[in-house]
Amino acid sequence: MTELAMNEDTAMQYIVVKIGSEQYGINIASVDNIIRMQKITRVPTAQFYFKGVLNLRGVIVPVMSIHQRMELEESEITDKSRVVILRIEENGLLGIIVDEVSEVVTLTRDEIDPPNRDSRSTKDSFINGIGKNGGRLISLFDISTIVDQEETA
Amino acid sequence: MDVSQYLEIFIDETSEHIQALSDNIMALEKEPHDMDTVNEIFRAAHSLKGMAGTMGFKRMQHLTHTMEDVFQEVRSDKVQVNSSMIDILFKCLDAIEGYLDNVKNTSNEGTDDNEALVKSLEDYLHAAEGGASAPEEKPAASTAEENAASTDAEQSGEAAYLSLELADEEKDAIRASLNAGQKVYGVTAYIDKECLLKAARAFLVFKAVEEFGQIIVFNPSSQDIEDEKFEFDFSFFLATAETDFDKIATAAKAVTEIVEVLGGEVDEAFLNGGKSEEAESVAETAPAVAQPAAQAAPATQEAKASGTTNAPATKNKPVAGRTVRVDIEKLDSLMNQVSELIIAKNSLVSLSNSTDGKGLTQQEATEQIEYLERITTTLHESVMKVRMVPIESTVNKFPRMIRDLSRKLDKKMELIMTGEDTELDRTVVDQIGDPLQHLLRNSADHGLESAEIRKERGKPETGTIRLDAYQEGNNVIIEVSDDGNGIDTEAVKAKAIERGVVTADQAETMSQKEIIDMLFMPSFSMAKTITDISGRGVGLDVVKSNIEALGGDVEVKSKLGEGSKFTVRLPLTLAIIQALMVEVRDEKYAIALASIETIENISVTDIKYVEAKEVINLRGVVIPIIRLDQILECTPEKEDDDNLTVVIVRKGDKLVGLVVDNLGGQQEIVIKSLGKYISYNKIISGATVLGDGGIALILDVNVLM
Incomplete structure (x- = not known):
């Protein structure tokens, strides 16, 4: 197999975002849009990690705080905060608030390791792989777990 | 030859005509002597025939033509409408619909001739004519003979172009082309005698052959052809570089309703009056002459198949209805x-x-x-x-369905529909058809009792099924109800225990509602015997999941012996409603204007307590008070002003007062869904985008009561 062919087959692009002090990667295929923070309308009695809904060119998009979803400390909204709009098949759009969007990286299959599952941890895992990019480690989001409704019930 | 661009229009209009026919035939069944209805049907059948003919769908044309003939007789009072005739007419409609489906999927009408139907229709015609002609004579055969006869004529004579008297300038034109080194072919095309639009066919032939070269002489003149001033053949001379005449003939024959194309090369000798050579060239095309005989017999499927494969319109592209008809x-x-x-x-x-x-x-x-x-x-x-369309387009096929069911089940029933003009988003309208159909079938099959039992119970023999649609606040409600047996909760319980869905102990403690809700569980069919109408174990659960997929829900109320009512509630994802904007703290909410009764200013001291709940006594009516800020978990807490603004809302005969901080104006709002991820209080039915780009949540006051 030539290197080129391998790249085409297995390389995927990830948008690198900062959440707290960690770098996370979101598969670019599931990203619809990245927007600046805007007014979010609170939805009463929604799940605690949902900040509310925002208006994206006439479409109502629910927005969650990924911090709270992952049970991390809530961080302040700064100038660098962005809402990453994910497009999830059939179920429409979902926004997640991240602290910063830094870049797009291309990772080949070789550069992705399976996540370390800690069997003692009761916390749910939101990642399905760890990407190695240069000296950095990027946790790769498993989008489907973010929106998994079951555990919130 | 390309009529595919009209295909969508054809499909739309045909569906409309079919619907019109269906409605009118239903009406005719009730009042067989209403001439207006008969005329209406005649017109619809006629339009269908014309449209099918234009599009070259011969089988469909033949069927509708026969229907039209029948109604011609009905109009002239030669034939009486009876119920077996109505049955046949409905079968014809189904057949036409079958053609239409084929057209939708393959751009072609398919190969089903529906001869049996045509025959039974013709039996009525023959009956009208006094039965002189043998009824068993197949219509196909008669057309075959006709066509064969015409082919005979063609064979006996020479191709018409050979005997044409050419004017001098026409001869000159042909000579010029010959001198320029081009070949000139004389061509005569014969059109099917039943063809309605001869000029159009001729035009299509010209178009087809002009791909090979230039038509230098028309006979009859092009003007006459345009005005349809010709019989069933026309001739022309084509100057071309193409050396193989068969190619040209094939192209011309690909046009539907062109029965035969004869022709051959012409030369100087022909122009000078010598015909020997032409005779030979006609002889050359003799094998082609054998074909029309085969083609003329509609029963010969082979010829049909080859005919259809010739048609360039045979693309396997499904043509779905992606258009909206707009008021x-x-x-x-x-x-x-x-x-x-x-x-x-x-x-x-x-x-x-x-x-x-x-x-x-x-x-x-x-x-x-x-x-x-x-x-x-x-x-x-x-x-x-x-984008909003009335649900009419979906529900108006139901009367017909109920009629068929009534015959099949041998129960007397009638369907009463109201609110067909309730508007829903196009996509929703398209999708509620199946669930509703299922509910109606359910009512007809399981709900209504047989006539004898109904008599015993002192009910009218004819069962009533109602379909009522109306808008309520942010929802469209569609109710399917019947005055039949209702749901036997004991039977449901027994079944549930038998199926192991619940234990006997559990069943004892279940409420009526919980028991009825079990009907919506997968593979829970109550029919004791499996019929083809409903009851295959894929019943109400499918209805429920379909409706839930549209964001709605379905509810049942039933009383044993009196009937049941299924209430389908569809939130209007794209619906537009009039709403009153209210403010609670600094948040804006919208309340559907339709559910608002009055708006009152009430002093705090007027609030009384009943069972530790706040109520007000408003002009003699005791109304419970709901504090929106508490329900909506607004922060910060606020001390009551001396005066409260209370929006009194109504659902049915119940009133509730909602305490708000401020009133905004009345506004027409577009309801949008909040999506599936966020789980919110049922009181919020959606959101709307305000003029300033902000969002206001819409309160569904029905939930409060």
């Missing part, structure tokens, strides 16, 4: 708003061009922007409204 009023208002928009633009231009050089003043700018805002908002709303 002309809505379009007019759209047009008005667009013209207003242009005026607004013009006035902005003229203001900025004004001679004082200062441009717009602040005040002028604000005025213009406000004007623009108003126009764009209404424009936006109008466009959204265009």
Whole structure:
């Protein structure tokens, strides 16, 4: 197999975002849009990690705080905060608030390791792989777990 | 030859005509002597025939033609309408629908001739004619004979072009082409005698052959052909570089309803009156002459198949109905708003061009922007409204279905529908058909008792099934109810225990509602015997999941012996409602105007307590009070003012007062869904985008009661 062919087959692009002090990667295929923070309308009695809904060119998009979803400390909204709009098949759009969007990286299959599952941890895992990019480690989001409704019930 | 561009129109219009036919035939069944209805049917059948003919769908044309003939007889009182005839007519409709489905999927009508139907229709015709002609004679055979006869004529004589008297200038034109080294072919095309649009066919033939070269002589003249001033054949001379005449003939024959194309090369000798050579060239095409005989016999499937494969329109592209028919009023208002928009633009231009050089003043700018805002908002709303269609298109096939069911089940029943004009988003309308159909079938099959039992129970023999649609707040409600047996909860319980869904102990403690809800569980069919109408174990659970997929829900109320009512509630993802904007703390909410009774200013001291709940006594009516800020978990807490603004809302005969902080204006809002991820209180039924880009949540007051 030539290197080129391998790249085409297995390389995927990830948008690198900062959440707290960690770098996370979101598969670019599931990203619809990245927007600046805007007014979010609170939805009463929604799940605690949902900040509310925002208006994206006439479409109502629910927005969650990924911090709270992952049970991390809530961080302040700064100038660098962005809402990453994910497009999830059939179920429409979902926004997640991240602290910063830094870049797009291309990772080949070789550069992705399976996540370390800690069997003692009761916390749910939101990642399905760890990407190695240069000296950095990027946790790769498993989008489907973010929106998994079951555990919130 | 390309009629595919008209295919969508054809499909739309055909569906409409089929619907019209269906409605009218139903009406005819009730009043067999209503001449208006008969005329209506005649017209619809006639239009269908014409359209099918234009599109070259011969089988469909033949069937509709026969239907039209039958109604011609009915019109002239030679044939009496009876119920077996109605049955046949409905079968014909189904057959036409079958053709239409084929057309939708393959752009072709398919190969089903529906001869049995045509025959039974013709039996009525023969009956009208006194039965002189043998009824067993197949219509196919008669057309075959006719066609064969015409082919005979063609064979016996020479191809018509050979005997044409050419004018001198025409001869010159042919000579010029010959001298230029081109070949000139004389061609005569024969059109099917039943063809309705001969000129169109001729035009298509010309178009086809002009791909090979230039037509230098027309006979009859092109003007006459255009005006359809010719019999069933026409001739022309084609100058071309093509050496193989068969190719040209094939291209011309590919046009539907062209029965035969004869022709051959012409030369100087022909122009000089010598015919020997032409005779030979005609002889050469003799094998082709054998074909029309085969083609003329519609029963010969082979010929049909080859005929259809010749047609260039045979693309396997499904043509789905992606169009929306729009009320002309809505379009007019759209047009008005667009013209207003242009005026607004013009006035902005003229203001900025004004001679004082200062441009717009602040005040002028604000005025213009406000004007623009108003126009764009209404424009936006109008466009959204265009997407809304009445549920009529979906529900109007139900009367027919109930009629069929009534016969099949041998129960007397009638369907009463109200609110067919309730509007829903196009996509929703398309999808509620199946669930509703299922509910109706359910009512007909399981709900209604047989006539004898009904008599015993003192009910009218004819069972009634109702379908009522109306808008309630942010929802469209569609109720399917019957006055039948109702749901036997004991039987459901027994079944549930038998199936191991619940234990006997559990069943004891279940409420009526919980028991009925079990009907919606997968593979829970109550029918004791499996019928093909309903009861295959894929019943109500499918209905429920279909409706839930649309964001709605379904509810049952039932009383044993009196009937049941299924209530389908569909939230209007794209619906537009009039709403009152209210403020609670600094948040904006919308309440559907339709559910608002009054708005009251109430002093805090007027609030009384009943069972530790706040109520007010408003003009003698005790109304419970709900504090929206508490339900909506608004922060911060606020001390009561001396006066409270209370919005009194109504659902059915119940009233509830909602305490709000401020009132906004009345507004037309577009309801949008909050999506599936966020789980919110049932009191919120959706959201709407406000003029400033902000979002207001919509309160569903029905949930409060």
